Amino acid sequence: MLLLAALAVWPAAGSGSGDGQSADQGAVQLAFLYNFTKFTEWPESAWAGRSEFELCILGEDPFGPALDDLHNRTVKDRPIHVSRPRSASALVKCHLVYVSPSEGWRTRQILQEIARAPILSVSAVDEFTGQGGMIRQFWENGRARFEINLKAAREGGLTLSSKLLELASRVLRE
Amino acid sequence: MRPAPAHRFVPPRRTGLASWTLWACVLLPAAPLPGAAAELSEMNLEQLMNVEITSAGKKSQKLSGVAAAVHVITQEDIRRSGATSIPEALRLAPGIQVARIDANKWAISARGFNGRFANKLLVLMDGRSVYTPTYAGVYWEVQDTVLEDVDRIEVIRGPGATVWGANAVNGVINIITKQADKTQGGEVSVGGGAPQRIFGSARYGFRLGDNTQARVYVKGFDHDRYRIRDRSDSRGSDAWNQQRGGFRIDHDSRDGEVATLQGDWYSGNLQQDLELAQLAAPYTSHLHDQVNVAGANLLGRWRKALELGNEVSLQAYYDHTVRNEGFLAERRDTFDLELQHRLTVGERQDLNWGLGYRYTRDHFGNTDFVQMGSGERGFHLFSGYLQDEISLIPDELRLTLGTKLEHNDFTGFEVQPSLRLAWTPNSHHALWAAVSRAVRTPSRADDSAQTHLLVLPPLSGPNPTGFPIAISPTHNRGLRAETLLGFELGYRFLPGSSLSLDAAAYYNDYDRLRTITAGPIFLRRSGNGLYVDQTLPFSNIESARSYGAELAVVWNPMPDWSLHAQYSYIAIDTAFSGPRFGSNLELDKISPPQQQWSLRSSWDLPEHLELDLWLRYVDRIQAGIPQPVRIDDYLTLDARLGWRPHPALDLSLVGQNLLDGAHPEFLMESGYQQRTLVEVPRGFYLKLNWRF
Numbered sequence: 076m077l078l079l080a081a082l083a084v085w086p087a088a089g090s091g092s093g094d095g096q097s098a099d100q101g102a103v104q105l106a107f108l109y110n111f112t113k114f115t116e117w118p119e120s121a122w123a124g125r126s127e128f129e130l131c132i133l134g135e136d137p138f139g140p141a142l143d144d145l146h147n148r149t150v151k152d153r154p155i156h157v158s159r160p161r162s163a164s165a166l167v168k169c170h171l172v173y174v175s176p177s178e179g180w181r182t183r184q185i186l187q188e189i190a191r192a193p194i195l196s197v198s199a200v201d202e203f204t205g206q207g208g209m210i211r212q213f214w215e216n217g218r219a220r221f222e223i224n225l226k227a228a229r230e231g232g233l234t235l236s237s238k239l240l241e242l243a244s245r246v247l248r249e
Numbered sequence: 250m251r252p253a254p255a256h257r258f259v260p261p262r263r264t265g266l267a268s269w270t271l272w273a274c275v276l277l278p279a280a281p282l283p284g285a286a287a288e289l290s291e292m293n294l295e296q297l298m299n300v301e302i303t304s305a306g307k308k309s310q311k312l313s314g315v316a317a318a319v320h321v322i323t324q325e326d327i328r329r330s331g332a333t334s335i336p337e338a339l340r341l342a343p344g345i346q347v348a349r350i351d352a353n354k355w356a357i358s359a360r361g362f363n364g365r366f367a368n369k370l371l372v373l374m375d376g377r378s379v380y381t382p383t384y385a386g387v388y389w390e391v392q393d394t395v396l397e398d399v400d401r402i403e404v405i406r407g408p409g410a411t412v413w414g415a416n417a418v419n420g421v422i423n424i425i426t427k428q429a430d431k432t433q434g435g436e437v438s439v440g441g442g443a444p445q446r447i448f449g450s451a452r453y454g455f456r457l458g459d460n461t462q463a464r465v466y467v468k469g470f471d472h473d474r475y476r477i478r479d480r481s482d483s484r485g486s487d488a489w490n491q492q493r494g495g496f497r498i499d500h501d502s503r504d505g506e507v508a509t510l511q512g513d514w515y516s517g518n519l520q521q522d523l524e525l526a527q528l529a530a531p532y533t534s535h536l537h538d539q540v541n542v543a544g545a546n547l548l549g550r551w552r553k554a555l556e557l558g559n560e561v562s563l564q565a566y567y568d569h570t571v572r573n574e575g576f577l578a579e580r581r582d583t584f585d586l587e588l589q590h591r592l593t594v595g596e597r598q599d600l601n602w603g604l605g606y607r608y609t610r611d612h613f614g615n616t617d618f619v620q621m622g623s624g625e626r627g628f629h630l631f632s633g634y635l636q637d638e639i640s641l642i643p644d645e646l647r648l649t650l651g652t653k654l655e656h657n658d659f660t661g662f663e664v665q666p667s668l669r670l671a672w673t674p675n676s677h678h679a680l681w682a683a684v685s686r687a688v689r690t691p692s693r694a695d696d697s698a699q700t701h702l703l704v705l706p707p708l709s710g711p712n713p714t715g716f717p718i719a720i721s722p723t724h725n726r727g728l729r730a731e732t733l734l735g736f737e738l739g740y741r742f743l744p745g746s747s748l749s750l751d752a753a754a755y756y757n758d759y760d761r762l763r764t765i766t767a768g769p770i771f772l773r774r775s776g777n778g779l780y781v782d783q784t785l786p787f788s789n790i791e792s793a794r795s796y797g798a799e800l801a802v803v804w805n806p807m808p809d810w811s812l813h814a815q816y817s818y819i820a821i822d823t824a825f826s827g828p829r830f831g832s833n834l835e836l837d838k839i840s841p842p843q844q845q846w847s848l849r850s851s852w853d854l855p856e857h858l859e860l861d862l863w864l865r866y867v868d869r870i871q872a873g874i875p876q877p878v879r880i881d882d883y884l885t886l887d888a889r890l891g892w893r894p895h896p897a898l899d900l901s902l903v904g905q906n907l908l909d910g911a912h913p914e915f916l917m918e919s920g921y922q923q924r925t926l927v928e929v930p931r932g933f934y935l936k937l938n939w940r941f
Contacts, residue, residue: 098301099302099746100302106292140743158643161599162593162596163557165596179503180501180503180506180507180552180554181505185557206503214302218302219297242294
């Protein structure tokens with residue numbers, strides 16, 4: 076039981092070594108997602124008859140409890156509704172689609188379903204922008220970065236602000 | 250040193266006391282908890298781009314809405330545990346009883362019914378069943394791979410037969426290796442110590458094309474003997490060694506099609522000390538046995554996404570195993586084919602169905618100790634399943650119902666339905682309940698084996714006759730499948746990203762369990778003499794009820810410190826509907842450890858050091874046939890000190906079973922007597938891991 080006592084004392088001992096305080100990857104990714112919406116303009120057609128902002132997640136959800144925080148937030152003055160579409164017909168109702176790495180193997184198929192639709196597509200899947208996705212998230216030295224496929228966004232009728240393009244590590248225009 | 254981030258995000262610290270208070274308030278509605286998210290989404294993009302991401306190994310907890318008692322052992326868990334084999338790594342899961350019989354054998358089960366021949370736990374490696382139909386159980390000593398290449402081990406306690414099929418009665422273990430694209434480059438591990446004298450593995454991963462990656466590996470070890478209680482037996486040994494190699498190729502078309510081809514080969518030599526009954530004086534034979542094991546397998550899997558929510562997969566494998574033991578020689582070839590299809594129906598339903606076929610052919614070389622009847626037989630298994638997941642309330646209430654229908658050559662058709670309900674009102678709480686039926690189908694040994702458990706010498710002790718009396722468990726062609734009706738309840742609580750709790754409780758009702766009953770007595774001839782043969786046919790006269798609970802808590806008090814606490818409780822009662830033989834057959838009732846708990850601390854220290862401590866307690870048990878032996882409860886400690894002097898180099902020093910010189914954990918149910926009881930000694934090793 077001496078050992079248990081030693082364990083109990085540890086937090087105090089350990090807190091001195093405060094190197095590398097950091098945030099959970101999923102929570103950071105979600106915060107990025109929320110920020111992307113602030114720099115994106117959807118065409119009027121995307122809002123027709125819609126009172127909520129439809130945030131869709133495809134595949135295994137990496138966000139965890141961070142998602143709860145979206146409940147009392149809005150995008151373009153509309154409350155956020157999180158859904159996990161399971162069919163192509165549900166997918167086209169989204170305003171933003173997040174493609175989880177677990178769906179990486181079928182990315183092209185998903186992107187084909189939403190091509191030229193006013194749906195902001197975001198993913199951390201490799202080559203996501205190369206395949207026609209709009210924003211790819213990636214990590215560089217433990218920090219979050221992103222790149223943009225501007226052509227795909229334009230084809231979907233979305234307008235991305237110049238501020239967003241400035242912060243992007245790379246912008247594909249063609 | 251890493252550059253200091255411009256903005257350092259500090260998650261709110263919760264004191265231990267506050268966390269315990271949180272647990273006490275589980276019935277209160279989840280208030281919005283102060284957490285990472287609230288502060289993060291207040292930040293603008295520039296600020297976010299300066300937040301440092303937690304290292305991948307320390308992923309924060311997510312709430313699982315799965316309606317089953319699932320525990321996932323991650324690669325990081327395995328690495329930090331110091332485990333050097335898959336069985337040892339399974340100690341990381343709550344409610345799993347892992348008992349080491351000797352240096353090269355384990356008894357592993359969930360929710361009771363443990364033994365070397367534990368037959369109610371189904372185990373798969375990358376989708377390939379390693380449950381042997383010979384005696385119904387797993388030869389754990391030959392289930393291995395490069396541990397660094399294991400992605401995760403999914404441990405499901407409770408019946409999983411609706412999807413996995415027969416013998417997934419008390420649990421399913423899925424050992425899943427990484428995809429080849431996650432193991433690119435080289436990785437070499439070498440280590441040595443005592444009683445593991447030397448071990449090493451080398452893996453190299455490379456690209457085969459734009460969308461195709463591959464890896465190859467070799468692994469080997471040489472393990473010293475443990476301490477055998479009978480000191481007079483100086484030649485007795487359970488030392489062993491094994492060599493293996495393999496490959497895996499993964500192709501990802503990036504267009505909704507993935508394919509995998511993998512294979513392994515192994516061979517090894519293990520020594521064992523057996524105490525076997527024989528008909529001639531001195532009626533028992535002490536065998537110093539040299540066992541040769543070998544095997545190879547090849548598996549192919551193809552998965553195609555037809556459209557969103559609609560995918561099909563096809564898997565085929567071939568498996569070859571050889572075992573030459575002193576009491577039986579065995580060769581087995583298995584071919585398995587499986588088709589699965591998942592599709593969504595409307596907005597509310599996920600439909601899963603599948604078809605399977607398996608053919609297994611065995612070849613036995615009988616000995617004086619065990620006879621398997623006809624030396625060579627083949628068996629067919631046909632199976633199909635249908636499962637529907639219905640969202641009663643989207644993202645909140647989910648009902649899963651389905652059934653498996655199988656046809657096997659021993660008992661014909663078997664139906665294994667289940668009904669599961671999961672309620673996830675928010676991302677902090679999940680509640681689930683399940684009712685399921687599962688069966689354990691007879692093994693080849695149940696059907697055909699003939700052996701003498703014990704031979705009582707003439708005119709001695711309980712034998713007043715002038716002939717030796719053989720006590721002979723006897724096969725039964727008419728044996729039926731053992732059945733389970735299981736009721737489960739589970740609760741998961743995730744107050745924040747740094748604390749999670751997972752609890753499960755169950756009530757299991759078993760019927761038609763296999764045991765031995767007093768059968769007819771014969772006077773038989775053996776060699777020049779006569780003996781009395783008391784046959785004990787296998788029969789389905791035992792029933793049992795068990796209940797218990799398992800609890801697992803993960804707490805990260807600080808980003809660089811995590812604690813894992815686990816507890817499990819089980820109670821079993823058995824009843825017999827016919828004449829059983831002897832009083833010792835209440836083994837199922839007296840053998841499980843009533844309580845098990847563990848506490849594991851993983852601490853990241855400055856200067857790239859890691860300190861891990863793992864304390865485990867296992868209650869007393871009784872084990873062994875014909876006369877169960879009491880095995881005391883034990884408390885033990887493993888410790889690991891890791892050091893990463895260079896990003897590509899890891900050194901670790903591990904001490905195992907540190908709290909005593911040696912302790913026994915189990916006694917095998919046959920072929921072993923008290924004399925051959927083996928104690929698991931204190932051990933240590935030093936390991937070097939280099940990546941390039």
